[in-house]
Amino acid sequence: MGAYTMITESNRCKPRVVVVGLASCFGCQLQITNDEPHLTELLDQIDLEYWQLVSSDDMPELYDVAIVEGSVTTRQNEELLKRVREKAAHVMAIGSCAVTGGVTGMASDNLDERIDHVYGASLPKSCGEAIAPRPVSDVIAVDSVVRCCPIDSRDFVTQLQRVLFGSNRGQSQRTLCADCKRNETECFYNQGKLCMGLVTRSGCGARCVNLGRECMGCAGLSEAANLKAARLACSAYGIPVEAFDATLRVFNQVELDVHSAQADACEGQEARR
Numbered sequence: 422m423g424a425y426t427m428i429t430e431s432n433r434c435k436p437r438v439v440v441v442g443l444a445s446c447f448g449c450q451l452q453i454t455n456d457e458p459h460l461t462e463l464l465d466q467i468d469l470e471y472w473q474l475v476s477s478d479d480m481p482e483l484y485d486v487a488i489v490e491g492s493v494t495t496r497q498n499e500e501l502l503k504r505v506r507e508k509a510a511h512v513m514a515i516g517s518c519a520v521t522g523g524v525t526g527m528a529s530d531n532l533d534e535r536i537d538h539v540y541g542a543s544l545p546k547s548c549g550e551a552i553a554p555r556p557v558s559d560v561i562a563v564d565s566v567v568r569c570c571p572i573d574s575r576d577f578v579t580q581l582q583r584v585l586f587g588s589n590r591g592q593s594q595r596t597l598c599a600d601c602k603r604n605e606t607e608c609f610y611n612q613g614k615l616c617m618g619l620v621t622r623s624g625c626g627a628r629c630v631n632l633g634r635e636c637m638g639c640a641g642l643s644e645a646a647n648l649k650a651a652r653l654a655c656s657a658y659g660i661p662v663e664a665f666d667a668t669l670r671v672f673n674q675v676e677l678d679v680h681s682a683q684a685d686a687c688e689g690q691e692a693r694r
């Protein structure tokens with residue numbers, strides 16, 4: 422995997438871009454189309470070689486940037502991603518499904534039972550060989566991400582332009598509350614309502630809170646998240662910890678599974694000492 426070659430005066434050919442969809446509702450791909458003025462500007466800067474949502478043409482053999490929406494739910498998805506990684510200089514994961522496993526990640530718990538419930542005894546062949554849903558970064562290295570469910574169209578354009586023209590801007594690791602406080606909206610906890618901003622990664626500008634809705638955590642867990650303290654805060658405001666844990670799993674099931682597997686492994690090591 423190499424860094425993408427920036428466009429210069431002596432290297433003016435347009436980067437070839439493909440958009441690939443895995444297990445998803447296609448909502449993030451739709452969001453790409455929702456910012457027409459910026460999209461047309463962007464289309465001028467790239468050669469869009471493949472977009473599953475708008476064309477049934479086959480994927481080309483050569484491309485520079487691969488944009489991937491959706492989570493990995495089959496062995497076939499895994500193989501496709503590995504082929505994509507071999508060819509693309511830059512892989513960008515877009516949307517919660519691709520970045521954290523998202524809502525599809527909830528099926529990683531009791532997968533067989535869930536498949537039975539929906540499909541009965543046998544999964545149709547056309548579904549492929551099902552595996553527990555995982556984010557793209559669980560299978561291949563990912564170079565950049567656009568978070569949330571769905572993605573924000575403007576964020577997508579900004580992020581892709583950073584990839585094309587270069588940027589050393591890092592992504593925030595703060596929790597959403599840090600952004601939300603600056604907006605001077607009243608905290609939902611004062612109204613006895615659960616809000617996942619306590620543990621969610623900032624970056625969306627507290628989009629939902631600004632619209633009067635509690636954060637559901639679609640940007641994924643912040644590296645600064647303190648789950649223990651957040652549970653204590655819920656209790657202090659009369660919100661059941663079970664409600665916090667259930668909502669936390671809507672977008673973060675896969676990451677929480679990884680955390681608990683790591684915690685189990687650490688406990689096992691401690692016990693053996």
Ligand code: SF4
Pocket residue numbers: 445446447448449450490491515516517518519523524569570571572
């Ligand atoms: S992140 Fe949300 S909008 Fe995007 S594909 Fe997944 S479910 Fe759909």
Ligand code: SF4
Pocket residue numbers: 597598599601602607608609610616617618619627630636
């Ligand atoms: S908990 Fe929610 S409403 Fe309260 S400050 Fe954090 S993001 Fe804002």
Ligand code: SF4
Pocket residue numbers: 569570597621625626627628629630635636637638639640641
């Ligand atoms: S406020 Fe929360 S749920 Fe809404 S877009 Fe931001 S991270 Fe996602």
